[in-house]
Amino acid sequence: MILQKTGRATCDNFTQSSDTSKNNTVFAPNERTGGLTSLEEMLFYSLAGLVQLVALLIFAFGFFPSKSPIPGFATHESQKIDGEAQSLSLDCVEKISYDKPLIDQLVIVVIDALRSDYLFDEETPMTFIRSLVESGNRLAFNAHVQSPTVTMPRIKAFTSGTVPAFLDIVLNLASSGFSEDSIIAQLQKNNQRIAFYGDETWLQLFPNTFLQRSEGTVSFFVKDYTEVDDNVTRHLDHELKHWNSWDVMILHYLGLDHIGHSLGPKSTVLPGKLREMDSIVRKIYDSLTENNRSFGMVILGDHGMTDGGSHGGSSDQETLVPLVFLSPQMSAASVFIDGKRVEQIDMVPTVSGLLGLPIPQNNLGAMLVDVLSAFTRPQQLHEQLSDLMLVHANAVQISKVYESRFGSEMSDQLDQLTRRSGAILDAYCRQGSLPEGEPVSALIAGYLSMIQKMQGRLLVSFANYDMHLIYIGLGMSLMVTLSLVLRLLYKYYRQETHQWPSFSTAILWVGLALHAISLFASSFVEEEHQIWYWLLPSYLILFGFQQTGKLLVHGKVEQSESSKNDIVKLLIVLVLHRVLRAWNQTGDKWAHLPDIGDWLNQPSHKNELVFLGIGSITLITLMLLHRDRHRLRISHFLCVTGLVLVAFAHFSFDRTVLCVRVIWLIAAACAFAFGRRLWALAMWTALLMKPHNLPLLCGVVIQGRLLSSLDIHPLALYFALAAAFFYTGNSNSLASLDVGAGYYGLAQYHPVPVGLQMLISTYAGPLLLFCVSMT
Amino acid sequence: MGLWAVLRAIWFVIVGIPIFYVVAVLFGAPLLSELYETLTFAIALSCLVFFPLGLTFTSYDQLGRLVFENRPDTKRQLVAQRIAFGSVLGAWGGAAVIPLDWDRPWQIWPTPCVAGGVIGAFLGLLLAIFALRCGPLTFSKRQKWKIV
Numbered sequence: 001m002i003l004q005k006t007g008r009a010t011c012d013n014f015t016q017s018s019d020t021s022k023n024n025t026v027f028a029p030n031e032r033t034g035g036l037t038s039l040e041e042m043l044f045y046s047l048a049g050l051v052q053l054v055a056l057l058i059f060a061f062g063f064f065p066s067k068s069p070i071p072g073f074a075t076h077e078s079q080k081i082d083g084e085a086q087s088l089s090l091d092c093v094e095k096i097s098y099d100k101p102l103i104d105q106l107v108i109v110v111i112d113a114l115r116s117d118y119l120f121d122e123e124t125p126m127t128f129i130r131s132l133v134e135s136g137n138r139l140a141f142n143a144h145v146q147s148p149t150v151t152m153p154r155i156k157a158f159t160s161g162t163v164p165a166f167l168d169i170v171l172n173l174a175s176s177g178f179s180e181d182s183i184i185a186q187l188q189k190n191n192q193r194i195a196f197y198g199d200e201t202w203l204q205l206f207p208n209t210f211l212q213r214s215e216g217t218v219s220f221f222v223k224d225y226t227e228v229d230d231n232v233t234r235h236l237d238h239e240l241k242h243w244n245s246w247d248v249m250i251l252h253y254l255g256l257d258h259i260g261h262s263l264g265p266k267s268t269v270l271p272g273k274l275r276e277m278d279s280i281v282r283k284i285y286d287s288l289t290e291n292n293r294s295f296g297m298v299i300l301g302d303h304g305m306t307d308g309g310s311h312g313g314s315s316d317q318e319t320l321v322p323l324v325f326l327s328p329q330m331s332a333a334s335v336f337i338d339g340k341r342v343e344q345i346d347m348v349p350t351v352s353g354l355l356g357l358p359i360p361q362n363n364l365g366a367m368l369v370d371v372l373s374a375f376t377r378p379q380q381l382h383e384q385l386s387d388l389m390l391v392h393a394n395a396v397q398i399s400k401v402y403e404s405r406f407g408s409e410m411s412d413q414l415d416q417l418t419r420r421s422g423a424i425l426d427a428y429c430r431q432g433s434l435p436e437g438e439p440v441s442a443l444i445a446g447y448l449s450m451i452q453k454m455q456g457r458l459l460v461s462f463a464n465y466d467m468h469l470i471y472i473g474l475g476m477s478l479m480v481t482l483s484l485v486l487r488l489l490y491k492y493y494r495q496e497t498h499q500w501p502s503f504s505t506a507i508l509w510v511g512l513a514l515h516a517i518s519l520f521a522s523s524f525v526e527e528e529h530q531i532w533y534w535l536l537p538s539y540l541i542l543f544g545f546q547q548t549g550k551l552l553v554h555g556k557v558e559q560s561e562s563s564k565n566d567i568v569k570l571l572i573v574l575v576l577h578r579v580l581r582a583w584n585q586t587g588d589k590w591a592h593l594p595d596i597g598d599w600l601n602q603p604s605h606k607n608e609l610v611f612l613g614i615g616s617i618t619l620i621t622l623m624l625l626h627r628d629r630h631r632l633r634i635s636h637f638l639c640v641t642g643l644v645l646v647a648f649a650h651f652s653f654d655r656t657v658l659c660v661r662v663i664w665l666i667a668a669a670c671a672f673a674f675g676r677r678l679w680a681l682a683m684w685t686a687l688l689m690k691p692h693n694l695p696l697l698c699g700v701v702i703q704g705r706l707l708s709s710l711d712i713h714p715l716a717l718y719f720a721l722a723a724a725f726f727y728t729g730n731s732n733s734l735a736s737l738d739v740g741a742g743y744y745g746l747a748q749y750h751p752v753p754v755g756l757q758m759l760i761s762t763y764a765g766p767l768l769l770f771c772v773s774m775t
Numbered sequence: 776m777g778l779w780a781v782l783r784a785i786w787f788v789i790v791g792i793p794i795f796y797v798v799a800v801l802f803g804a805p806l807l808s809e810l811y812e813t814l815t816f817a818i819a820l821s822c823l824v825f826f827p828l829g830l831t832f833t834s835y836d837q838l839g840r841l842v843f844e845n846r847p848d849t850k851r852q853l854v855a856q857r858i859a860f861g862s863v864l865g866a867w868g869g870a871a872v873i874p875l876d877w878d879r880p881w882q883i884w885p886t887p888c889v890a891g892g893v894i895g896a897f898l899g900l901l902l903a904i905f906a907l908r909c910g911p912l913t914f915s916k917r918q919k920w921k922i923v
Contacts, residue, residue, distance in 0.1 A: 503922050514871075527874035530803075534870060537801050549843035549922055574801050581803065589876065 044487070048480050055476035062469025064165065065462070070404055073181045073189060074358040079393035101356035102375045103327065105243070105295035107284055108250045108351075110198065111277050112151060112257035113311060114301030115265075116142050116320040118274055120339050125271045126278040128285075129299065129324060136331045139371055142339030143323035143347070146463065147314040148734065149303035151257075152201050158300065159183050161348030161363025163462040178205040181361040183351055185209075187248055190357060195239055197232045198252025210250075225262070225273065229255035233280060240287040248355070252302075253277060260309035264592040281326070289328050296327040296354055298347065308591035312734035323347055325371050332374040342368065343455070349397075353390045359397045364458050366451040367394045369444060384440040385428060388421055391447040402454045405461060410454055417446055504543040508715040511535040526588040526733065529726035533581050536719045537574060543712065544570040569706045577723065580699045583692075584729030586736060597729065600692040610651050613691050616698035617647040620682055623701055627775075635674035642666035642683045650691050660745030663687055678771050685768055688741045688761035689728075696727050700765050704772030717773060724765035737762065784829030791821030802870070804884065816866075816885035823862035823896045827855035845921040850907055857903035858896045865895015 119126055120142065132138035145154060146163050153164030160182035184206050187194055196202055196210040203214060215235065232251055239249060256273050263269065281299060288295045301321035305311050311318045323344055345365035352359045353372055372387050399414050421443055424434060434440065501509070518524035518531050544567055551563045585595040600609045621643045628636065645663050653659040663683060671680035686697055707720060730736050741761035742754035760767070795817040800806055804813045831852045832838060840846040847853040869891020872882055881887065 500920065521875065523874055523876040526876075530874040533803055537803075538867065541798065541801065546843075546922060549839070552839045553843050578801050578803070587874075589874070 048484055051476060052480045055473045055480065057473075058469050058476065059473030062466040062473060065466060069162065069180050069362045070400065072361060073185060074361045074397060076358050076393075079358055079396050102294075102354045102372070103296040103329065104247070104293040105288065106248045106351065106355060107288070107295065107297045108248070109277075109281060109284075109297065109299045110155075110250070110252040111299065111301050112199065112252065112254045113260050113303060113305045114256060114277075114321060115304030115317055116301075116322055116339065118301075119322040119324070125274040126281075128278045128282040129326070132326060136374070137326060137328055139325045139330065139332045139368075139374055140339045141323040141342045141346075141368070143300065143321050143342055143344035145303055145319050145321055145344045146459070147312075147319065149311045149313065149318040150734065151199065151302055152205070154302040155199075155201060155205060156180075156182075158302070158344055158347055160360050161345045161365040163345075163364065163459060165462075182206075183348060183355075183357065183360060186352065186357040186360060187355070192247040192355070193245065195235075195246040195249045196251075197235050198250070199254055202250065202252060225255040225258040225269070228258060229253050229273075229276070236280070236283065240284065243288060243291050243293070251280075253280075257305070257311075260305040260311075262309075264309040265305055265307060266592070285326060285328075294327075294329050296325060296329070298351065299324040299326065300344065300347065306588060306591075308588055310591070310733065310736065313588075325350075325374075327375070330371075330374040332370070340370070342366075343459070349390075349394045353394075359394055361397065362401055363394075363397060364401065364455050364462075365394075366398075366448065366455050367391050369448065384444075385425065388424070388440050388444055388447075391444050391451070392418065392421055395447045395451050398451055398454050398458075402458060405458065410450065413450055417443065417450065420446075502546065504539060504546050505713050505715075507535075507539055507542055508713055508719070511538065511719065512715065523589075526731070528732055529581075529586055529723070532719060532723040532726060533577075536577060536716075536723045539716050539719060540570050540574050540577075543716070544574075566710055569710055573703055573706050573710075576699050576703055580696055580703075580727045581723070583696055583727055586726055586729050586731045588731070588733065591731070597690075597692045609691055613650055613694040614647050616695040617643055617686060619698045620686065620701055623705065624679060624682060627705070633674070635670070635676065638666060638674070639670050639676050639679040639683075642670060642679065643686065646683055646686045649687060650694070655687070655744050657745055657747055660687065664745060678775055681768060681771055684760055685764040688744060688757055689764060690738070690741075693728055696765065697768060700724050700727070700769045701772050704769045707769075708773040717770075721766040721769055724769045725763065727765050728762075730762060780830050780832070783832055784826045787825040787829030787832070788818075788821045791825035792817045795820045795824075799885075799888075809884065812885050816888055819885075819889045820862060820866055820892050823892050824859040827858045831855040843922045853906065854900065854903040857899035857906075859899070861899020861902070862892040862896035865898070866892035868895070 118124060119129065119140070124130060129138065129140075133140075146157065148164065156162065156178055157164050160178075160180050162180065184194070188209055194210050196214040203210065215231065232253055239246065256270070256277070259267055259270055259273055281297065285297060300323045303311050304316075304318045304321050306313070306315060306317050321344065322339060323342065323346075343365060345363065346368050348363045348365040349359045350365070350368040350371050351357075353367060354375075367390055369387060369391065372390060373383070395414060395417070399410050402410055420438065424438055424440065424443065427434060500506070515531050515535065519528075524531060547563045547566045547570070551560050551567075579596075583596045585591050585593045599605060600612065621640055625632070625636065625640070642663060645659070645666065649655050649659045649663060667680040667683040670676040670683070682697070682701075686694060689697060703720060703724075707717060737758070738761055739758065742758035744757060746753060792814075796813060799813050799816055804816070828838065828841075831849065831854075833848065833852075837848060837852075841848075841852055841856050842859075845856070847856055866888045869887040869889075872887045873884060875882065881890070
């Protein structure tokens with residue numbers, strides 16, 4: 001029993017302890033399976049697995065709520081105070097109509113990952129934007145964005161005013177056209193000319209929209225943070241010179257986000273980048289001021305970034321971004337130096353109002369009246385009424401969304417407000433003045449509080465889960481777990497001798513329970529790797545301690561040799577684990593700390609990177625050959641060629657499409673024609689790994705070989721698998737997903753191969769470890 | 776328990792320091808960059824674990840029996856063993872607070888592990904006193920639990 005292979009170890013290890021193991025090895029088959037035949041046993045476990053899977057699916061459906069947008073596009077008619085119903089003279093309403101734009105031109109500057117403190121901090125390098133406070137030409141808000149804080153869902157959100165669904169992240173990779181009503185769709189319907197430069201995602205979301213002039217920059221190469229922005233800025237001079245040829249210009253700068261991802265938010269290049277963004281804003285502002293068209297600028301961040309430089313979650317650093325309105329036509333009464341707290345989607349109705357466009361159908365944003373009233377307009381009274389009509393349009397529009405979701409609970413209040421504002425309009429049109437005791441500002445405030453009430457409930461409901469499905473899923477999962485535990489206990493009960501599990505086995509079960517408990521604390525979810533990095537050495541050290549004890553106390557000659565071997569192997573696994581965990585810092589709190597991967601990625605360490613990469617592929621090849629040493633065949637030649645090609649692909653061909661496809665072919669041939677699946681897996685994972693992670697694969701293969709030769713409990717292998725998942729820099733945050741790995745060997749997006757390759761590259765560590773230790 | 780026992784205990788502690796340093800590094804402590812912190816932990820744990828064991832030491836065979844099979848010969852050995860095990864368990868469990876996002880100064884390595892070790896040693900001592908006062912003592916017989 002001592003040299004039993006892990007792969008074949010059964011749950012009976014649970015009840016093993018060294019001095020009784022010899023007596024217990026021969027179980028009657030009946031006791032071994034606890035009264036069931038092996039077929040029944042297999043059926044039981046398959047059924048449990050199946051039910052668990054179904055439970056997970058049900059849970060997922062409840063956890064990722066779906067939303068059903070109102071189809072179609074908004075028109076002005078649908079959002080007006082109904083003139084005829086209020087018996088108003090129509091041309092009077094036309095006169096103060098809100099569909100006349102307040103500005104002729106709008107520039108929207110999206111700075112990817114611009115978080116709030118970059119602008120609102122007192123020592124911000126963005127001095128120009130800050131200096132506009134004094135002249136009242138600036139209104140700054142501290143805008144809150146909804147999770148997921150990923151670029152594509154955020155673009156959808158702040159153009160349409162909706163809340164992105166979590167499933168949008170999946171679509172983030174496959175961003176196909178966005179067909180819902182949005183500012184962009186409205187601009188297009190109203191024949192406004194849009195120029196766009198920046199993140200390519202926009203072009204995928206709104207195909208055939210920026211026909212006039214546009215250029216997309218690809219955001220896959222995170223290491224590039226100068227050129228990606230220069231490619232946007234180089235068009236500016238031309239556009240500013242021909243300022244008459246466009247109405248709306250959208251710029252989306254990615255450089256800041258790239259700096260965050262590759263160097264972290266405390267990087268020394270970051271202030272320079274902020275200064276660059278500030279000077280671009282100044283350039284546009286100054287240049288457009290010289291023309292005689294009125295214009296406005298909106299500067300916003302699509303999401304923030306964590307102290308680790310990534311994003312995707314819902315911490316304050318990721319969800320608070322600046323939203324700044326700039327215009328020489330503005331004279332803001334209050335300046336909000338530190339930013340008034342609003343929702344970012346509030347910008348949607350505001351921009352619609354500024355441009356005189358209907359508010360997008362599914363918008364949940366509330367009009368920012370501060371911005372509207374900051375724009376000076378000729379007649380005081382007129383102006384107020386126009387604001388009133390805009391807010392009314394917003395209220396009508398949002399109450400439709402509200403109605404489609406909850407039924408028409410708010411319509412009474414809206415009817416009452418409509419009647420009152422109708423009366424005001426009526427009085428204004430007939431007498432040219434407002435009725436006594438009915439101030440317009442009070443009405444606007446009434447509308448706003450109603451809008452905010454509806455917005456609050458809608459935002460919560462869109463972020464809500466379907467609790468019934470979640471409970472059903474959790475209940476099913478709990479039942480499966482319980483029945484498995486009961487089965488285990490029953491089997492234990494049926495055994496003749498009852499032994500406590502050995503200490504090292506006990507710590508596995510305790511560790512499993514501790515891990516489950518730890519997931520109730522959000523920081524342990526963010527730092528889950530710490531749990532496994534803590535449990536795995538705990539088991540290995542205790543197991544080694546036990547082997548030492550056997551050696552010292554029992555000291556039998558035939559045992560001592562294997563115990564000594566075991567201890568040496570355990571030490572190697574432990575040291576390997578320590579090295580591998582230092583390869584990629586992950587999680588949230590310490591993700592920014594320097595690690596071996598960062599060191600290897602520095603340009604000055606190129607030679608070390610190549611040396612280590614080639615060395616580890618060679619070592620993997622040798623180990624796999626050593627494993628097959630008794631049955632070497634001609635086909636091994638092909639396998640070795642494949643791995644050698646992988647090394648070349650990494651370090652001389654830069655993984656071009658052709659090169660990757662050749663390796664695919666070789667791997668497929670190895671797997672299906674010659675049955676060398678482990679070789680094929682090694683080829684594929686090594687191909688998809690980032691070069692600095694190649695030594696990780698090598699380390700994982702060594703670990704797998706050593707662990708499989710040790711008499712450890714199967715659960716310990718599970719611990720090692722969990723740790724291996726985190727070695728490559730994975731975490732529970734979406735931000736750590738390596739999207740680029742999916743695209744190797746592909747010229748364009750295909751969902752199946754991209755998904756498969758992302759799956760393989762994400763789980764490369766545990767996959768390889770499992771397959772090596774099992775065969 | 777004379778002068779020699781104390782000197783032997785000190786010798787045990789000195790030998791124990793590198794052992795605990797290595798264990799701390801295997802659990803994730805930085806190899807050299809936080810030398811003082813890790814050394815502090817190693818010295819503290821070595822004192823908590825090896826000093827009592829060294830004081831009650833009689834022979835290596837007996838030490839093996841005491842540690843691996845939970846078979847103390849004397850009451851003192853039982854107390855020493857409970858303190859040693861308690862402090863190791865405490866230091867192990869103390870590490871659990873490090874990843875939490877409370878941002879307190881005492882969460883920084885090695886404070887929670889050293890504190891956990893001290894608390895664990897104290898609890899071990901209490902357990903030992905409890906066992907000696909209340910439980911029936913069965914020295915050198917089969918014990919309820921053991922490591923090997």
